[in-house]
Amino acid sequence: MKMEKMMKMNVLFALVLLVSGLALGGCTKDDDTWNVSELANAREDQDVGGLLMVPLTLIQSAAGKGAVCMDGSLPAYHFDPGHGSGANSWLVNLEGGGWCNNIRSCVYRKTSRRGSSNYMEKEIPFTGIMSNDPAMNPDFYNWNRVKVRYCDGASFKGEGYDKACILEDKRIYEAAMEELMSKGMRNADQAFLSGCSAGGLAVVQHCDEFHGLFPANIKVKCIADAGLFLDAVDVAGGRTLRGFYGGVVNLQGAAANLPKNCTSQMDGALCFFPENILNNIQTPLLFVNTAYDVWQIQESLAPKSADPTGYWDSCKKNYTTCDAKQIQFLQEFRDQMLNRVNYFSGIKQNGLFINSCFAHCQTERQDTWYQDDSPRIRNLTVAKAVGDWYLDRSEVKVIDCAYPCDSSCHNLIFRRS
Numbered sequence: 001m002k003m004e005k006m007m008k009m010n011v012l013f014a015l016v017l018l019v020s021g022l023a024l025g026g027c028t029k030d031d032d033t034w035n036v037s038e039l040a041n042a043r044e045d046q047d048v049g050g051l052l053m054v055p056l057t058l059i060q061s062a063a064g065k066g067a068v069c070m071d072g073s074l075p076a077y078h079f080d081p082g083h084g085s086g087a088n089s090w091l092v093n094l095e096g097g098g099w100c101n102n103i104r105s106c107v108y109r110k111t112s113r114r115g116s117s118n119y120m121e122k123e124i125p126f127t128g129i130m131s132n133d134p135a136m137n138p139d140f141y142n143w144n145r146v147k148v149r150y151c152d153g154a155s156f157k158g159e160g161y162d163k164a165c166i167l168e169d170k171r172i173y174e175a176a177m178e179e180l181m182s183k184g185m186r187n188a189d190q191a192f193l194s195g196c197s198a199g200g201l202a203v204v205q206h207c208d209e210f211h212g213l214f215p216a217n218i219k220v221k222c223i224a225d226a227g228l229f230l231d232a233v234d235v236a237g238g239r240t241l242r243g244f245y246g247g248v249v250n251l252q253g254a255a256a257n258l259p260k261n262c263t264s265q266m267d268g269a270l271c272f273f274p275e276n277i278l279n280n281i282q283t284p285l286l287f288v289n290t291a292y293d294v295w296q297i298q299e300s301l302a303p304k305s306a307d308p309t310g311y312w313d314s315c316k317k318n319y320t321t322c323d324a325k326q327i328q329f330l331q332e333f334r335d336q337m338l339n340r341v342n343y344f345s346g347i348k349q350n351g352l353f354i355n356s357c358f359a360h361c362q363t364e365r366q367d368t369w370y371q372d373d374s375p376r377i378r379n380l381t382v383a384k385a386v387g388d389w390y391l392d393r394s395e396v397k398v399i400d401c402a403y404p405c406d407s408s409c410h411n412l413i414f415r416r417s
Contacts, residue, residue, distance in 0.1 A: 051125040052132045054078040054147075058117060059179050067171035069151035070106060070115035075172040078124055078147045079183070080132060086142035088189045092180065093130060093147045094173075094206070096197030096226075096361070100153030101247030115151050128369035129194060129386065136370055139387035140192070144184070148176045155202035157272075158252030170257045173206060177213060190219040192390060196361040197295065200227020204274040204281070205258070211283040221284040221390055224274070225363040228289045229296065230336055231273045235329065236306035241299070245272040275340040279347075286351035286389050286396065287341065288362055288382060291334040292319070292403060294412050295360045301333060317414040319358040319403075331402060338399065345397050351389040353382060356400040357409035368410050376408045 058074040059067070069075055082089055097114045100106040109115030130145050131137035152158055156173035177185075185191070193210045195203040207222040214220055234240045246269035249255050255268030261280055262271035270276050278285070294316075302312035315322035322330070337354070345352050355362075355377050362368035362382050368375055370383035377385075377398045389396040400406050 051127060052080065053123040054080050054126050055123045056117070056120055056149075059175050061179065062172070062175040065171055065175050067175035069110075069117055069172070070153070071110040071118070073117045073151070075151055075175060076117045076120060076149045077176055077179070078126070078149075079180075080126060080130075080145045082142055082144035084142050086140070086144070088184075088187055089140075089143040090180070090185050090188045090191045091129070091140055091143045091145045092185075092191070092193050092210070093145070093364075094156060094193070094195035094199040094202045095147055095150040096195060096199035096202075097150045098153070098198055099155065099244070099248045101244050101251060103251070106153050106251070109151075109153055113149075113151070114153070117149065117151060120149055120151075127366045128364040129383070130364060131366065131369075136366055137383065138370070139383070139391060143192075144188075146180060148173070150199065152252075154248050154252040154254045155198050155205060155272075157202070157205055157254040157257045159254065159256055170254075173202075177210070181213065185213075188214065188218060192220075193222040194225065194363065195223075195227065196225040196364050197227065200224040200361075201229060201272075201274060203227060204278060204285070205272075207281050207283045207285055221286070223286045223288060223363065223386060223390075225288045226290070226293060226295070226361045228274055228287050228293075228337060228341070229300070230275060230333070230340065231270065232296070232300055232333060232336060234300065234306040235302045235312060238306060240301075240303050240306055241296075242269060242273075245269045248272065278341070278344050284349040284351070285344075286353070286386065287344075288353045288386070289337070290357045290359045290362070291337060291354055291400065292330055292356065292358045293360050294358050294414075296333075297330065297358075301329070319411060319413070327403070334402060348395070351385075351396040352399060353377065353380075353385045353396060354399045355409065356403045356406045358403075358411040359409065360412065373408070375406070375410055377406075 056076050056078060058076050062068060062075050067075060100109055113119040126132060126145060129137060129140055130147065132141050134141045152172060157170055159170050191214060193203050193207060203222050203224040204227055211220040229241060231239060231242050249268045249272055255263055258268055258271040259277050259280065262277050266276065298316045302316045315326045341352060344350055355375055357375055368382060370381055374381045377400050380398060385396045388394045
């Protein structure tokens with residue numbers, strides 16, 4: 001890799017992010033709906049010299065199908081056509097961006113890029129698994145690469161309506177897939193569905209449906225990056241994320257679009273969690289996740305509501321300040337994650353890459369995807385692991401040793417500006 005490109009990437013993806021806080025639903029400001037990877041991308045947008053910028057395309061046919069963003073604007077995507085050996089290979093990325101669980105937080109999204117294409121960037125850089133540079137993305141650089149924008153609040157699974165905002169995200173997914181099929185994806189000889197954070201959860205929920213778009217002889221696989229959200233007990237003994245997902249599912253009518261083999265046995269909110277549906281997914285699926293996911297630490301395990309005294313304030317922003325008791329709690333969270341994927345990992349076609357980093361999303365950031373100092377498990381980078389697994393070069397089922405053994409991590413540290 002050229003030195004100037006490496007220097008550029010190091011600037012774009014600084015490990016210490018200036019943030020003012022994160023919240024589950026974003027009830028007061030748009031920043032609250034951002035996940036860590038999106039904050040990193042926000043830094044990237046400030047300095048994109050030399051990177052591929054891909055324009056926004058509106059799905060003109062969507063309105064007639066009732067597939068619109070929360071404010072009624074058209075849904076959108078970014079598309080960079082493939083070439084050469086990748087001309088008939090398709091990588092479709094579902095954008096992440098949190099969720100909304102009540103009318104107030106959903107209404108707020110209407111005036112942001114999370115609820116309206118009117119506020120979306122007119123062009124965005126493609127990096128990491130989306131890059132067009134073979135030096136930065138050796139296995140997928142010349143594929144047809146698409147990012148489907150996220151302008152709802154239920155990981156493309158909602159089917160509801162309120163006079164204050166439109167909640168038709170399942171229709172947005174369907175309209176986007178129909179558009180891409182018309183652009184040539186119907187002729188694909190291989191296809192790959194990816195996504196990070198809320199987009200990673202969407203991949204889990206849509207993986208078999210995506211596979212169903214193609215003939216049986218076409219290779220189709222899915223990768224969920226930072227999408228393994230756990231139904232975990234928080235530091236106060238409650239289940240913050242379960243309650244939040246209950247609001248998302250009930251408000252947006254998502255239960256009707258969740259797997260029937262799950263909703264027939266348990267509440268719809270529980271079926272929003274990947275752990276309750278992953279063992280029944282028929283399509284090959286790879287999880288790329290950190291064992292100490294910083295979003296889940298901040299918003300599911302130790303949110304303000306569960307930590308009114310602020311005991312976790314420093315630890316959840318800077319892992320190096322955690323005391324022994326807090327580290328033990330986080331190790332138990334890691335244990336729960338590994339337990340939840342135990343049966344899944346025994347299925348030959350599936351894959352795992354779980355490293356012991358304090359991060360969130362690693363496939364779309366160049367520094368964690370493929371760079372000289374990228375995170376590794378047994379010398380295997382995220383990019384190499386994903387390529388090996390998708391292209392059947394080898395099985396990929398790698399789990400890092402527990403913190404603090406991994407010195408290759410690009411750990412995220414937060415401080416107030």
